[in-house]
Amino acid sequence: MGNCSSTPEVLEKVLETVCGKGTDKSIDDDNNNNFGGRKIKGRVVLMKKNVLDMNHLGASILDRVHEVLGKGVSIQLISANRGDPANGKRGKLGKTAYLENWIATITSVATADDASFNVSFEWDEAMGIPGAFIIKNHHHYEVYLKTVTLEDVPRHGQVHFVCNSWVYPAHRYKYDRIFFTNKTYLPGQTPEPLRDYREQELVNLRGNGSGELKKWDRVYDYAYYNNLGMPNKGKEYERPVLGGSKDYPYPRRGRTGRKPTKSDPNTESRLPLLSLDIYVPRDERFSPVKMSDFLAYALKSLGQVLLPELASLFDKTINEFDTFQDVLNLYEGGLKLPNGVPISKIKDCIPWEMLKELLRSDGERLLKFPMPDVIKADKSAWRTDEEFGREMLAGVSPVIIRRLQEFPPASKLDHKKYGNQTSSMTREQIEKNMNGLTVYEAIENNRMFILDHHDALMPYLRRINTTSTKTYASRTLLLLQDDGTLKPLAIELSLPHPQGDTHGAKSQVFTPAEVGIEGSVWQLAKAYAAVNDSGYHQLISHWLNTHAVIEPFVIVTHRQLSVLHPIHKLLHPHFRDTMYINGLARQILINAGGVLEKTVFPAKYAMELSSVVYKEWNFTEQALPADLLKRGVAVPDSSQPHGLKLLIEDYPYAVDGLEIWLAIKTWVREYCSFYYYTDELVRDDSELQSWWRELRNEGHGDLKDEQWWPDMETRADLIQTCTIIIWVASALHAAVNFGQYPYAGYLPNRPTVSRRFMPEPGTHEYAELESKPDLAYLKTITAQIQTLLGVSLIESLSRHASDEIYLGQRDTAEWTSDAQPLDAFKRFGMKLIEIENRITDRNNNKMWKNRFGPVKVPYTLLYPSTSDAKKATGLSGMGIPNSVSI
Incomplete structure (x- = not known):
C-alpha cells in the first residue's frame, strides 16, 4: 500500500475536505449556471488506476473522499460557435459535469484497464455546438483519457473527442487541460471561439525554456546531446557535446532541464544507470502494456551491470567460444554453469528478479536464446559467398x-x-x-x-x-x-x-x-x-538515420502544429514512443560505457563518429527513390509508377520498398490535397510555416543553411516532406531494425567487433588459423561476454510489442471527422494488403534467388502486416510499425 508515515497529515486534510475547509477551489466551479437547457448524454473511456496501484496510502484516502463527494473528474464543454463577449469572445463554457459512478466502476486490482463512464451535461441549444472541453482531475493520481463521445447534440448529432492523453491532478497544471473535437481546421479556418484556446495550448506545450521538467509537465523543447558523458567518473567517461557546433553537428533531442554535472558545466547530469524515469512528455512514454513487455524482455540486455559478477563465476576462458558448437549452445541448450557453481552462488550476486529472466526451464542453463532465422534451416549456409x-x-x-x-x-x-x-x-x-x-x-x-x-x-x-x-x-x-x-x-x-x-x-x-x-x-x-557493416548499420543506418533524425520532427510538431491541424493528425501516429525509446537509448545504450560502446567496434568514439557522418545527411535524399538514384542502383524510368528502373532487378529491399513508398505518397497526396487545394493555402498556413521554419532552424539547426531543404511553398513540397517523414519513421526503420535478431542474433554472421588484425604468415596466429580455423575466427570476432550482451540487446529491440500499431492502422477509428480522408486512409490500408500478397508471391517464386538465399530466410522485413492474415508478432522479422517505437 505504500509508506504510511504521513497519515496524520492526510487525515487532517480529509477532515478539512469533509468539513468544507481548505477545499480545492477548482472543485467549486463558479461557472455552474442554470442553463435550463436539455441534457446531453456523454460517454467517457479512460484508464484509471486501482487503489492497489497506489504508492502512497495518503493519496488513496483523499481520492476516496473526493469520490464519495462525487467530484472525481469534471468536464466543462466549450462552444465552438458561440463566443462569450465577457471572456474575450472565447467559446462559452457549459455547466461543469462529473463522471458518474466512479467507485462502482470496477477495474482489475492488478492492472490498469479501460473503463467507461457516463456523464450528463446541461447544454442550452443557444450555446451552439461543443468544440472543446476542459477537464479537471481532482484525484491524486493520473488517469489516461482515451475518448469522450457526446450523443444527440442539438441540431448536430454525435460529437467525438479523441484524447489519448494522461491527465494529472489539476493542481499539477498552471493552466486548464483542453481537448478538442476530432474536427480538422487550418489555422485561418478555426472557429473564432476556439482560436484562443488553440493558440494557448501550443504556448503551454512549448514551455518557458527553463527549469527541470517533471513527469506531469507537457513541455516539448530542444537540447543538445550533452548527456552522454559522465565526466564525474573521470576522463575516460568524458564525451563531446553533440549538436550546436561545426565540429560535432547533430539533430536535437528533447530537453529534460536536469542540472549540469559538477565537473563540467556543459554536461547534463545523468539519472542512476537503471532508472527508467526519464523525462519525456507523459504522452510520449510507453503504454503500460508495452512497458510491461519491454521490461520483461529487456532484463537480459541490462547485462552490462552483471558482467563482473558473471565473469567471476567462470574460469579464465569464459570470454572465448572455442568452437561454433559453443555458439550454437546459446540457442540449443544455453550457457551451462561450470561444475561446482550452484544456483545459490548466482543468486548471491544477481538480483533474483533478473535471474528468473536469465534462467530457462532446465534450471541450470543461463542465456538460452531463440534460434535466429539465419541458422534455422542450415547451420553453415551463412558462410557462403x-x-x-x-x-x-x-x-x-x-x-x-x-x-x-x-x-x-x-x-x-x-x-x-x-x-x-x-x-x-x-x-x-x-x-x-x-x-x-x-x-x-x-x-x-x-x-x-x-x-x-x-x-x-x-x-x-x-x-x-x-x-x-x-x-x-x-x-x-x-x-x-x-x-x-x-x-x-x-x-x-x-x-x-x-x-x-x-x-x-x-x-x-x-x-x-x-x-x-x-x-x-x-x-x-x-x-x-x-x-564494418554491422557498426555502420547500428550507428548510422539505424540510430542516426531513423531514431535521431526523427526526434526533432516529434518535438516541433507538438510545439507548432495544433492537434486540430491536418498535418498534426497525419503525422502524429508516426511519432509514437520515439522520444521515450530515444531517451532510454541515451540512458543505457549510447552513453559513455553503455551497451553500444561495449558491443560495437568504434567503442568510445561511436557517437562522435555518427556526428561526423551527420554532416553529410540530406533530408531530401531520405526519400527512397532519391536514395536509390544516389547510390546508382536505379535509373529514372517514366514508364514505372514510381519513376525508376532498378539495375538489380532482384533487390528485395528496393522492390518491396518502392511499392510501400508509392502507397505512402499516394495516401499523403490524397490527404493533403483535401485540405490544401491550392499552393497559396500552404504558403498562408501560419502554423505550417512556423513548423517548417523551426524544424530547420532549431530541430536540425546545425544544417539550417543547406540548400537542399524544401521551401514549403507548394503542395508538392508538403507532400514530399510528409512522405519522407512517414517513410523514415515506418518502413525504413522496420527494414533496418526488425531483421537484427533474425540475422545478427547469430553473431558470427554479423560480428560487431574484431579484436585482432589479420594474421601475418610466419606468426603464431597464422599457424593457428591454418590448423584451427574456427577457433582463430572466433578469437578474432566478438568475444563471449560481448556476444551475450549484444544478442540480449538485439533480442529486445527486434521484438514487436503486443500493442503494436502497423502502417495503415490507427489506434482510434474516429481520428478525424472528415469523410474523404477516412476513405483515402481505407484505400491506403487496402493497397498495403495488396502489397502483402505480392510480397508473399515473390517470396514463393524460385526465380528470385535473393528473396530466399542459401539460408532459406524469406524477405519479409517490409511486409506491412496491415491485415490480420499474417500478423507480425514477437521476433517474426516482419511488420512495419507506424513509428520508430523500439
Whole structure:
C-alpha cells in the first residue's frame, strides 16, 4: 500500500475536505449556471488506476473522499460557435459535469484497464455546438483519457473527442487541460471561439525554456546531446557535446532541464544507470502494456551491470567460444554453469528478479536464446559467398551497397589531410573471377557494385584501434551475375599509413577461396567487412538515420502544429514512443560505457563518429527513390509508377520498398490535397510555416543553411516532406531494425567487433588459423561476454510489442471527422494488403534467388502486416510499425 508515515497529515486534510475547509477551489466551479437547457448524454473511456496501484496510502484516502463527494473528474464543454463577449469572445463554457459512478466502476486490482463512464451535461441549444472541453482531475493520481463521445447534440448529432492523453491532478497544471473535437481546421479556418484556446495550448506545450521538467509537465523543447558523458567518473567517461557546433553537428533531442554535472558545466547530469524515469512528455512514454513487455524482455540486455559478477563465476576462458558448437549452445541448450557453481552462488550476486529472466526451464542453463532465422534451416549456409552478397540486398543492412562507376574505387577524403586513399585493387586481382568479363565491361553494363566503408571509418581508425578493437576500413567489390545474385570479387582492408595520415592508406586485398589457409583468410576478410557493416548499420543506418533524425520532427510538431491541424493528425501516429525509446537509448545504450560502446567496434568514439557522418545527411535524399538514384542502383524510368528502373532487378529491399513508398505518397497526396487545394493555402498556413521554419532552424539547426531543404511553398513540397517523414519513421526503420535478431542474433554472421588484425604468415596466429580455423575466427570476432550482451540487446529491440500499431492502422477509428480522408486512409490500408500478397508471391517464386538465399530466410522485413492474415508478432522479422517505437 505504500509508506504510511504521513497519515496524520492526510487525515487532517480529509477532515478539512469533509468539513468544507481548505477545499480545492477548482472543485467549486463558479461557472455552474442554470442553463435550463436539455441534457446531453456523454460517454467517457479512460484508464484509471486501482487503489492497489497506489504508492502512497495518503493519496488513496483523499481520492476516496473526493469520490464519495462525487467530484472525481469534471468536464466543462466549450462552444465552438458561440463566443462569450465577457471572456474575450472565447467559446462559452457549459455547466461543469462529473463522471458518474466512479467507485462502482470496477477495474482489475492488478492492472490498469479501460473503463467507461457516463456523464450528463446541461447544454442550452443557444450555446451552439461543443468544440472543446476542459477537464479537471481532482484525484491524486493520473488517469489516461482515451475518448469522450457526446450523443444527440442539438441540431448536430454525435460529437467525438479523441484524447489519448494522461491527465494529472489539476493542481499539477498552471493552466486548464483542453481537448478538442476530432474536427480538422487550418489555422485561418478555426472557429473564432476556439482560436484562443488553440493558440494557448501550443504556448503551454512549448514551455518557458527553463527549469527541470517533471513527469506531469507537457513541455516539448530542444537540447543538445550533452548527456552522454559522465565526466564525474573521470576522463575516460568524458564525451563531446553533440549538436550546436561545426565540429560535432547533430539533430536535437528533447530537453529534460536536469542540472549540469559538477565537473563540467556543459554536461547534463545523468539519472542512476537503471532508472527508467526519464523525462519525456507523459504522452510520449510507453503504454503500460508495452512497458510491461519491454521490461520483461529487456532484463537480459541490462547485462552490462552483471558482467563482473558473471565473469567471476567462470574460469579464465569464459570470454572465448572455442568452437561454433559453443555458439550454437546459446540457442540449443544455453550457457551451462561450470561444475561446482550452484544456483545459490548466482543468486548471491544477481538480483533474483533478473535471474528468473536469465534462467530457462532446465534450471541450470543461463542465456538460452531463440534460434535466429539465419541458422534455422542450415547451420553453415551463412558462410557462403552467395549469402554474404545477398544480405547486402535483403538482410538487415540493405541500404549501403552502391553501383561502382569508376575503377579503382576512389575516395572523397581530403587529399591534403589523408594523402592518396584511392583503392589499391588491380584488374588482375579481380578479373580472374568475373566469368570472362573485364572490369570496364562490367562497369559499362552496370554490373559492378561496392560495399564501401572506407571513407567513413578511415579518419577514426587510429583512435578506434587504440581501444581493444583492432579493425580496418573496408571496400568490398561484387559482380552482378546473370541469375541476379551478387558474387564477391575482392575485399580491401586498409589502415592509416604507419608514417602518418598524409602518406595515404596501407591496404591489403583478399580474393575468394574455398579451401585451405586461403579459404580461412577469405572467411576472416569477410568478417572484417561484416564488422564494418554491422557498426555502420547500428550507428548510422539505424540510430542516426531513423531514431535521431526523427526526434526533432516529434518535438516541433507538438510545439507548432495544433492537434486540430491536418498535418498534426497525419503525422502524429508516426511519432509514437520515439522520444521515450530515444531517451532510454541515451540512458543505457549510447552513453559513455553503455551497451553500444561495449558491443560495437568504434567503442568510445561511436557517437562522435555518427556526428561526423551527420554532416553529410540530406533530408531530401531520405526519400527512397532519391536514395536509390544516389547510390546508382536505379535509373529514372517514366514508364514505372514510381519513376525508376532498378539495375538489380532482384533487390528485395528496393522492390518491396518502392511499392510501400508509392502507397505512402499516394495516401499523403490524397490527404493533403483535401485540405490544401491550392499552393497559396500552404504558403498562408501560419502554423505550417512556423513548423517548417523551426524544424530547420532549431530541430536540425546545425544544417539550417543547406540548400537542399524544401521551401514549403507548394503542395508538392508538403507532400514530399510528409512522405519522407512517414517513410523514415515506418518502413525504413522496420527494414533496418526488425531483421537484427533474425540475422545478427547469430553473431558470427554479423560480428560487431574484431579484436585482432589479420594474421601475418610466419606468426603464431597464422599457424593457428591454418590448423584451427574456427577457433582463430572466433578469437578474432566478438568475444563471449560481448556476444551475450549484444544478442540480449538485439533480442529486445527486434521484438514487436503486443500493442503494436502497423502502417495503415490507427489506434482510434474516429481520428478525424472528415469523410474523404477516412476513405483515402481505407484505400491506403487496402493497397498495403495488396502489397502483402505480392510480397508473399515473390517470396514463393524460385526465380528470385535473393528473396530466399542459401539460408532459406524469406524477405519479409517490409511486409506491412496491415491485415490480420499474417500478423507480425514477437521476433517474426516482419511488420512495419507506424513509428520508430523500439
